[in-house]
Each structure stands twice: as structure tokens, then as C-alpha cells.
Amino acid sequence: KGLLGKEHERTPRITSHFSQKERVTMKEALKGAIQIPTVSFSSKELNTTALTEFGRYIRKVFPTVFQTSFIQHEVVGEYSHLFMVRGSDPSLQPYMLLAHIDVVPAPDEGWDVPPFSGLERDGFIYGRGTLDNKNSLMAIMQALELLLIRNYIPRRPFFIALGHDEEVSGVNGAQKISALLQARGIQLAFIVDEGSFILDGFIPNLKKPFAMISVSEKGAMNLMLQVNMTPGHSSAPPKETSIGILSAAVSRLEQTPMPNMFGDGPMKMALQKLANEFPFPANIILSNLWLFRPLVSRWMERNDITNALVRTTTALTMFNAGVKVNVIPPVAQAIVNLRIDPAQTVQEVLKLAKDIVADDRVQFQVLDAFDPLPVSPSDYQALGYQLLRQTIHSVFPEINIVVPGICIGNTDSRHYTNLTTGIYRFNPIYLQPQGFRSIHGINEKISVQAYETQVKFIFELIQNADADRMPAPHLHEL
């Protein structure tokens, strides 16, 4: 039986026009969210006071969402939030929108305004979380609030999952929500999460921005390398110390990149779709990857971001050794953070790392690891991908290229592979290389206009998901 007994009842489409008062309210709501320092320092050190306050805050700024009879809200893992919007046609498979509440730490140094001030300067709202990922969280909730105020009744059921510990693995938030939904027998048509953008200026010679929807994300491994030696007096040192042996080992890892895997995956499809946007001769080269694949794979290595799209990356992130200035150190330890290319596995990368180090005195311990995520479909039958593509074309009419890609970081969506094969990572925001560096960096900011457009995007996406038919292919893509 449908919602309120009105099975399959349709509410008319609502235009995404927001009044001046609504626009002010929505930007002020985002600023308020930024001002709550929901910082995850480590998996054991979260700002639980701020997380509790955030729960109160969303109740205050989105009252209609919390008061609507066909929306069920529950708190999961103490601080995460799950909303179930029942929808008027329960025969339709639900989908889910994801975002996270927590942010990485932000010391004041280097910021033009304090990172938790949410101050507006020159049309931009500054602060930790403005791109990662309170913008998405607030835009999803805001769009739903505005639709409900306009008496919109969604037809297709959907969930909103707001994790509280994404920045430290998502084990207590996303993972618990996923288990809960699985226990209830829920299967989802698709999921939309953070992880990619409308990319602008990332590829030399490509002047036009394009939207990249990430259909997979890299795996990861934190690998500890350790060398133990007999301690002694530094006045008569041995030829090699634990520090020297370990330094040489990690240096070999850094200097020996993992193999370039550019081949048949989503990145090849992305470059083929982008080919016509490049000037001669790049357009010809990219249209003929059967011939120029080696050339293109080397070209992708030329900057750090495109390099990360074609291989497993190796980052030396921690190094600890030594107890006193005149003691030969007994132990040296280093941690290497590897992001695993979708064409490889944890086991393959571990073997490669051991072969590169090639020194039995170095012990390896895998601290944590997971394989790359499966590639979600991006064909004409893939509902989630097509709805995103359709919504991108309507909200950003100037964007005529939408390509599938991979996410080089990790997101909460990786905890939901048990619920769907369609996981799409896309933030409807223009991102330039400088903006990319601000994520986890300094002066993270979003323009007021970009945030309003993000709200509009979700407002449209929810309505597009309620349409009768699959979205039609776009002219440029035929």
C-alpha cells in the first residue's frame, strides 16, 4: 500500500527557484554547520561534544524533515544519522544519498580566517568542511527541507546516511548503518557519495571543465616496515644501523613506482570520451589508444594527480626511530600508505613492495588494508549514473562532457558494497587544482553561489529519480 493510502500518487514537478530569504537561510545554515568543530583526530579521538551538538543543529535548521510523518529518523553508532524517506510508490527500489559529519583537524596557521568561523569573504564561505563534506550534507538536507515545504511527496523511497567518522575509517558510522540496512533486507538501486567533482584545469591543454563521476575507488594499505638491531654505544657504530637500513628500504619504495596500470579501466574510457576536446594532435592520440596507449600512460604520469589515476601510489607517511643522541637505535619503524589501483589487489601490491625492498632484515606488517572497490556500471541501463548525468546536464548546461572515473581517496561508500552494485561518487561543484589542495589543507572554501547550485542539484536529482522513464541520452553523447 502506498504512502498515506495514495498509491502511486504523483506530485507535480517543482521548479528549483529559491527566494532571496531562502537563499540567505541556506547559506547561514551552512555557516552554522561549519562552526561546529566535528573533528576526527583518530578513530579513538573524535570530538563527541561537537558531534552531539551537530545532531541538535540539524534538528533545528531542518525542522520539516524531522516532523514529516513519512520520514523516519534514527541515530546509529551514537552520532551518525539515518533517514528513511518512505516515498509514495514502495514498488520502486530505494536509493541512498551519503555525506559525512566529521572533518579533519584544521590548525589556525595559514588560514585567512579561522577554520571554524564559517566567515563569508568576497562571496565565499570559508572553513573546514566547506568542500569535504558539510557542503554535501547540508545541501542534501536543505534540498529535502525545501521540497517538503513545497509539499513535494517523493515517489521513489530513499535513504540519507550521514556518517560521523568517515575521516577515520567509517567503522562506527557507515559500517554500522550498512549492517543495519542489510539486516533489514534492504537492497539499493544506487548510492551517491562524495569523491569527484566538475574538474577544471587538471589536464594541461584541456581548457573546458568536465564532470567526472567516480565509478570505483582505489584500495588502500597501511604497511609498517620495521628493522631491529642490537643497541650499543654510538662511539663505535656498526657499518649499518636500523635507521640506515630502514631509510634505504623506504627510499627504494619511494624511488620505484608501482607499475603503470593504465589500460582497460574507467580512466581509459574517460580519456576516450574527452579526446575531441583536446587540440591536435592530442585528440588523434587519445582517439587511438589501441596504438598510443604506452605514450598516453606515460603522459598521465607527468603530474601527481593524473599519476595517481594510473598506478598504485606509495606515500611514506610516518617514521620513528632513536631513543637518545648517543645510542645506536634498537628499532626503526616506518609507515607507508599505499593507494591501490583498481587493476591490482592488496596481495599483489604487498608482494611488489617486498620485492622492491628485497632485504630480509626489514620486517613487514600490514596494519590495515582493503582491495579496490568494484567498478559500478556507467552504461545506458545504469540508473544512478544516468540520473546523475541527466541532472548535471540540466543544472550545468555549459557542461557537455560527463565521464566515468576513479576516486583516488576513500569514501564511506566503500562500506555499502553489500547493498548495491551502483556506487557513484560525485559532488556537483567546480573544482580547480587550488581547491583540491585546500581539501584537508588550508583555506578550504565554497562560493555562496556554488553552494546554492549544490542545493539545486539535489533538489533536481530527487525529482529526476521519481520520473517514469530512464533519462534519455544527451545529444553530445550519442
Ligand SMILES: CCCCCCCCCCCCCCCCCC(=O)N[C@@H](Cc1ccccc1)C(=O)O
Ligand atoms: C582524466 C583525468 C582527470 C583528472 C582528475 C583529477 C582528479 C581530482 C579529483 C580529486 C577528488 C578527490 C576527492 C577525494 C575524496 C577523498 C575523501 C578522503 O579524504 N578520504 C580519506 C578517508 C580515509 C580512508 C581510510 C582511512 C582513513 C581515512 C582518505 O584518506 O582517503
Ligand SMILES: [Zn+2]
Ligand atoms: Zn570527505
Ligand SMILES: [Zn+2]
Ligand atoms: Zn576528507
